[in-house]
Amino acid sequence: MISNRSLLCFASPLFFLLALSCNKPEQTSDKASPSGKQIILAMMPKSKGNAYFISCKKGADAAAKELGVKLLWDGPTDPDPARQNEIVETWITRGVDVIAVAVENREGISTALRKARAKGIKVITWDSDALPDARDFLINQATPEGIGFTLMDEAARALGGKGEFAIITASLTAANMNEWQKYIEQRRAEKYPDIKMAALRPCDDMKDKAFAEATAILNSNPDVKLLMAICSPAVPGASEAVKQSGRKDVKVVGLGLPNDNKRYVREDIAPSVILWNTENLGYLSVHAAVAVAKGELRPGATSFKAGRLGELEIKGDNVLLGKPFVFNKENIEQFNF
């Protein structure tokens, strides 16, 4: 009765034990470069297939080449929320010098990041943050102040310094949108007294609703010459409404992705779309990660020199990418995300 079968089931764990016992843990990780050990940077996007992150990787690759570090770029390809943790845990086993993560699951990933820090691996986050005690720095691509001021500046430019505009937001309660509006209003009051905000409408983060709201605004407020769309589905929604209304005197500016809005930018309905430069975000993240690994960038620093980006401000533990990037007719074709 006791056969090959039972023999086998004892053999399989034994196989593992065998592999355990005959190999002593070794920590020597990589071939040393002439100037010492090459720094290994493990960097994770939220998801690998997303064009936004593919664009970030371009900048990251450039920075890694510039600094002569080994860049491991990996992240989830499937919708498994624990996958980021698993990859981080494997990087801990592998032994890397620094880990930079664009966080998908704030609380969940922090568990793994804390473990990495306990093992002496430096950790930063980029694009979106983990819990503050799980990393040294966040590479912050945009501050509310930067977004609010740039939106207002672009709006003023499109309006020629005076006139009425309306804002389409995601919802009246969204904390980040309200924060941006505060800075939009502050900038308007300080610099553009001849401009007036005529309406504020929510679009529930939906393109269709934004289209309907924009049409309603155009009909009820004929003096409104500019729609400011501050959530990303609202930019194409509002632009489409303007296009279909046939009014050439109304423009749209907003916060959105280049690919969503390319055709409206081309047709001059939306003269400028604002976001950050994703390549620079990847570039800065690598520079900051390497500096943290080398001990050149420590908590408490107030500024940081990041290669071609020059001297950048650090606010608390946030390394700021700087002012948002303005996509317009001249440059939008170069971007694909």
Next chain:
Amino acid sequence: MAGERPGDLNKVKNRVKRKNLFQFEFLLLFVLGLEILIFSKTGTNFATQGNMLEVLRQSTEIGLLAVVMTPIILTGGIDLSVGSMLGLSAVLFGKMWRDMGMSPALAALSTLLLGAAGGGLNALLITRLKLPSLIVTLGSFSLFRGLAEALTRGVDNFTSFPQRFLFLGQGYLLNVVPAQLPLFALIALAVWLLVHKTTFGRSFRAIGFSPEGAHYAGIPVEKRLTLAYTLSGIISALAALIYVARVGQAKADAGTGYELLAITAVVLGGASIFGGTGTVHGTLLGVFVLAVLKIGLTLSDQPSELAGILTGGLLLVVLAGEALAKRISAGRIHANPKPCVPRTAET
């Protein structure tokens, strides 16, 4: 140990099966060994004690799901709801602990009971209404995940569990052995004993070969099926607890896609999806082969999407190898004057 009641026929059948399985699991063991050998060369810190234990740690949830999936697949059934059950259990556990003020232990116990109820619901529909398990669990696959999302409106995230609970998923016994491993080993052993050393296991296989035949042979088919699906529910809930403790959060999307990973491991482990053949140790080997592949690739600095390609490739190669081996041994049996080759549902 049960007597081999239907006599010679069964004996021959078992002998045939054993021979095939022996060869097949040897093949898997060889694949696992090959993987370990290759990754030891290409991976950084792959062949270390810490990493081997990490492989086991990361396989625990999928491993648990796959182990309890084995008896179900033996009966010719399938349970697509295990991943969703994991998500629902995680959310229920979080809710009972945070919103209802239960202690983690009590919340965990209640979660296991609710897991059993979820599995019981599957069993009820399958045995009483005679619906195919594929359809029933496709329904509960959506239902359980939907409930989890409804309970949290898709956004609520339970975190900040007490350290004592998190130890289950993040702690190390004696600073070496991951805390969830003994539990995993215990469950795997228990299911192994159930499937391979009791009459239950024999009846699972009998149902897989022919449900009617099993019924007329006096096997309480409904009871056995109920056992298999309920067990699957409980262990999915247990996997949820380990998952929550490991990741440190309970969200409605926990365990998305785990059902397919578990089924892959079972099939890779040599079980026939039509029922009747398969072993728990084969399933475990399947789980380890997949986990080693995933971790080995990352340690070799290879992109993780390669794991998907290689998993698929490996599955097809191993299954083709199995089919070939079966053919060869079947040929040998035909040469034998004794009759009665059982329907080994390999088609």
